[in-house]
Amino acid sequence: xxxxxxxxxxxxxxxxxxxxxxxxxxxxxxxxxxxxxxxxxxxxxxxxxxxxxxxxxxxxxxxxxxxxxxxxxxxxxxxxxxxxxxxxxxxxxxxxxxxxxxxxxxxxxxxxxxxxxxx
Amino acid sequence: xxxxxxxxxxxxxxxxxxxxxxxxxxxxxxxxxxxxxxxxxxxxxxxxxxxxxxxxxxxxxxxxxxxxxxxxxxxxxxxxxxxxxxxxxxxxxxxxxxxxxxxxxxxxxxxxxx
Numbered sequence: 001x002x003x004x005x006x007x008x009x010x011x012x013x014x015x016x017x018x019x020x021x022x023x024x025x026x027x028x029x030x031x032x033x034x035x036x037x038x039x040x041x042x043x044x045x046x047x048x049x050x051x052x053x054x055x056x057x058x059x060x061x062x063x064x065x066x067x068x069x070x071x072x073x074x075x076x077x078x079x080x081x082x083x084x085x086x087x088x089x090x091x092x093x094x095x096x097x098x099x100x101x102x103x104x105x106x107x108x109x110x111x112x113x114x115x116x117x118x119x
Numbered sequence: 120x121x122x123x124x125x126x127x128x129x130x131x132x133x134x135x136x137x138x139x140x141x142x143x144x145x146x147x148x149x150x151x152x153x154x155x156x157x158x159x160x161x162x163x164x165x166x167x168x169x170x171x172x173x174x175x176x177x178x179x180x181x182x183x184x185x186x187x188x189x190x191x192x193x194x195x196x197x198x199x200x201x202x203x204x205x206x207x208x209x210x211x212x213x214x215x216x217x218x219x220x221x222x223x224x225x226x227x228x229x230x231x232x233x
Contacts, residue, residue: 004162033219045163045209045224052219091162097219105151105213105220106178109162 002027002094006110013082014118020067021077021113023092029053031097034068035107036077040088048090051075053097079115087117121146125210125225132232138183138197140228142210145191150212152193153222154185157207169193170215205232 003026013019025034036048051059051068058066063083067076079086092110122145132138144150151170155163165178167185175185182201186194193210208228213220 006162043207043227043229045211047221050219050221093163095219105222106153106165106168107155107163107222109164111160111162 002096002108004092004094004108004110006092006113008113010114012116012118015084016081018078018080019082019115021090021115023075023077023110025073025075025094027094029096033095033097034075035093035095036066037091037093038088039091049077082117084117084119087115089114121223123210123212123223123225125228127228128226129229130231132200132230134202134232135199138195138200140195140208142193142225143191144212147212147214149190149215151215152187153211154193154195155209155211157209159206163209200232202232205230
């Protein structure tokens with residue numbers, strides 16, 4: 001079974017600064033996906049960024065980037081030029097890669113980090 | 120485009136009462152469907168998933184059950200609610216098939232059991 005650990009329950013940063021959220025995971029799988037989801041106060045879960053384990057290059061999406069260390073099983077999220085709208089719960093998640101459809105896109109989530117952007 | 124609906128948005132129920140939460144997806148066919156629960160201070164936990172009508176897999180043993188009576192309808196039920204059933208329930212869908220398929224989440228239902 002996979003586990004995902006987020007050791008920072010809460011973080012805060014000044015607007016326009018850079019912040020890094022940490023995530024570690026444990027798995028015996030070699031092929032998998034890692035995700036960061038954002039859950040703003042509206043509670044709507046939004047996919048922020050995805051990383052395929054077979055890719056060495058770190059994923060980036062505008063102001064969001066990850067530092068994926070496969071050997072260390074570490075997957076951190078960096079938010080640059082933070083904005084007030086980035087205030088939210090951030091969840092790290094794991095999904096095993098499957099080659100057939102048995103409803104196996106099952107996500108395993110961490111407990112989340114509550115990020116507050118201070119104006 | 121595809122949309123996912125959940126209702127009710129908020130529900131307050133006494134212990135021992137029944138439960139029925141509904142999730143429907145529009146704009147796609149034969150989706151994979153998922154029920155997650157988010158308890159206070161915890162991440163999302165997968166409860167059930169379904170790859171087709173009448174096909175339900177349970178991830179966590181509990182007093183909840185799920186059904187899929189129609190292709191794009193997923194229902195979460197309980198005969199008798201427990202205090203520990205309180206939480207935020209999210210439904211999600213993804214396209215079936217091989218490879219990676221993104222999961223899209225509904226707006227959720229906040230359930231309080233008193």
